Amino acid sequence: MPDIHTRPHPDATVAAALDRLPRERLPELLRRIPKAELHIHIEGSLEPELIFSLAARNGVALPYDSVEALRAAYAFSDLQSFLDIYYAGASVLLHEADFHDMAWAYLQRAAADGVRRAEIFFDPQTHTERGVPIGTVIAGLSAALTKARAELGVDADLILCFLRHLSEEAAFETLDAALPYRDHFIGIGLDSSERGHPPSKFERVFARGRALGLHVVAHAGEEGPPAYIIEALDLLQTERIDHGVRCVDDPALVARLAAERMPLTVCPLSNVKLCVYPTMAEHKLPALLDAGLCATINSDDPAYFGGYMNQNWLDTFAALPQLGAREAWQLAANSFEAAFADADRKAAWRAEVDRVVLEVAG
Numbered sequence: 001m002p003d004i005h006t007r008p009h010p011d012a013t014v015a016a017a018l019d020r021l022p023r024e025r026l027p028e029l030l031r032r033i034p035k036a037e038l039h040i041h042i043e044g045s046l047e048p049e050l051i052f053s054l055a056a057r058n059g060v061a062l063p064y065d066s067v068e069a070l071r072a073a074y075a076f077s078d079l080q081s082f083l084d085i086y087y088a089g090a091s092v093l094l095h096e097a098d099f100h101d102m103a104w105a106y107l108q109r110a111a112a113d114g115v116r117r118a119e120i121f122f123d124p125q126t127h128t129e130r131g132v133p134i135g136t137v138i139a140g141l142s143a144a145l146t147k148a149r150a151e152l153g154v155d156a157d158l159i160l161c162f163l164r165h166l167s168e169e170a171a172f173e174t175l176d177a178a179l180p181y182r183d184h185f186i187g188i189g190l191d192s193s194e195r196g197h198p199p200s201k202f203e204r205v206f207a208r209g210r211a212l213g214l215h216v217v218a219h220a221g222e223e224g225p226p227a228y229i230i231e232a233l234d235l236l237q238t239e240r241i242d243h244g245v246r247c248v249d250d251p252a253l254v255a256r257l258a259a260e261r262m263p264l265t266v267c268p269l270s271n272v273k274l275c276v277y278p279t280m281a282e283h284k285l286p287a288l289l290d291a292g293l294c295a296t297i298n299s300d301d302p303a304y305f306g307g308y309m310n311q312n313w314l315d316t317f318a319a320l321p322q323l324g325a326r327e328a329w330q331l332a333a334n335s336f337e338a339a340f341a342d343a344d345r346k347a348a349w350r351a352e353v354d355r356v357v358l359e360v361a362g
C-alpha cells in the first residue's frame with residue numbers, strides 16, 4: 001500500500017531516541033513536542049469564566065446563576081446536546097474586543113502547549129444571526145492572531161465554517177459577506193449537527209470556495225456514517241476530514257484514506273464527552289495510526305470537553321498503552337504534514353520535533 005511508503009518516518013538517530021525513551025518520560029515528551037492544532041472551534045474555547053465576564057461587560061442575561069452552575073451543565077449525551085449549550089454560550093460575544101479576548105485566551109494556552117501552528121475554525125452565522133456584523137467577528141479574531149504571531153510565536157490562520165443545519169443558500173450569503181475580508185481566512189469548513197445534513201447539501205458552495213482558492217475541509221464521520229466521509233471527499237473535494245473516526249466501519253474507506261494520506265483531525269476528549277466512544281480506552285486512534293492514516297490529535301471545543309491540546313495528548317496516551325514515543329513523533333509529524341502552511345515553515349517545525357525528542361530522551 002502506498003501509505004507505508006509516504007508516511008513520514010523518523011531518521012535513525014531519532015528512531016533510536018524514541019525507542020530508548022522510558023514510559024515515565026512520555027508525558028514530558030507529549031507536553032514539549034511541537035505540534036499543529038488543526039481542529040479548534042474558537043467559540044468552543046470560551047471558558048465559563050470568560051462567558052460570565054463578557055455577559056457582565058455587555059449586559060447579556062445568562063440562564064445560569066454562576067460559573068459553577070454553567071460548568072455543571074456540561075454533561076452531554078451526543079453532539080446536539082452539546083451544540084445547544086455551545087450556541088447559547090456564544091451569545092455573549094458582541095463586540096470586536098470580545099472576539100479578540102476569546103482568541104487571545106486560546107492562543108496563550110496553545111503556546112503553552114507547544115502549538116506552533118493553529119488553524120482556527122469560526123462560525124460567522126452564529127454571530128450574524130444575532131445581528132453582529134461579520135466584519136466585527138473577523139476583525140477581533142484577526143487582531144488576536146496578528147498579536148500571537150508577534151508575541152507568542154504561534155502561527156495561526158482562520159477557517160470559516162458554514163453551519164450545516166442551515167441552508168446552502170445561507171452558506172452562500174455568508175461566503176459573499178466574508179469576501180471583503182478574503183485575506184483574513186485561508187479556508188472554508190462545515191460544522192454543526194451532522195446527522196441529516198450530508199456534505200452533498202453544500203456541494204455548490206464548496207465549489208465556489210475552491211474556485212476562490214480557499215482550502216476546503218469538512219466535519220464528517222463524527223456521528224454520521226462513512227458515506228458522509230465519502231461525500232466530503234468526492235463532492236466537496238476536501239483536503240482534510242474533521243473527525244472522520246467512523247471510517248473504521250468501512251475498511252475500503254480506511255484503505256482509501258491511507259492511500260491518499262488524507263488527514264483526519266481527530267479530537268479524543270471530544271469523542272468521549274460526546275459519547276462517540278464510551279471511554280478513552282476504546283478510542284480507535286491506535287487502529288487509525290496502524291492503518292497508516294494521517295491522523296492528528298486536536299481539542300475541538302476545549303472549554304467544554306475537559307482540556308486543551310496537551311490534555312488531549314496526555315489523556316489519550318494514558319488510556320491507550322499501545323501509544324508510545326514513536327506514535328507521539330508520528331502524530332506531531334502528521335500534524336505538520338496536514339497543516340496549510342508553507343513547506344519551509346513545516347520543515348522547520350519538523351526539525352524542532354526531532355530536536356525536542358533528542359533532548360527529552362537524553
Ligand SMILES: Nc1ncnc2[nH]cnc12
Nearest residue numbers: 041191192193219300301
Ligand atoms: N464537534 C463538533 N462537531 C460539529 N460541529 C461543531 N461545532 C463545534 N464543535 C463541533
Ligand SMILES: [Zn+2]
Nearest residue numbers: 041191242300
Ligand atoms: Zn469540530
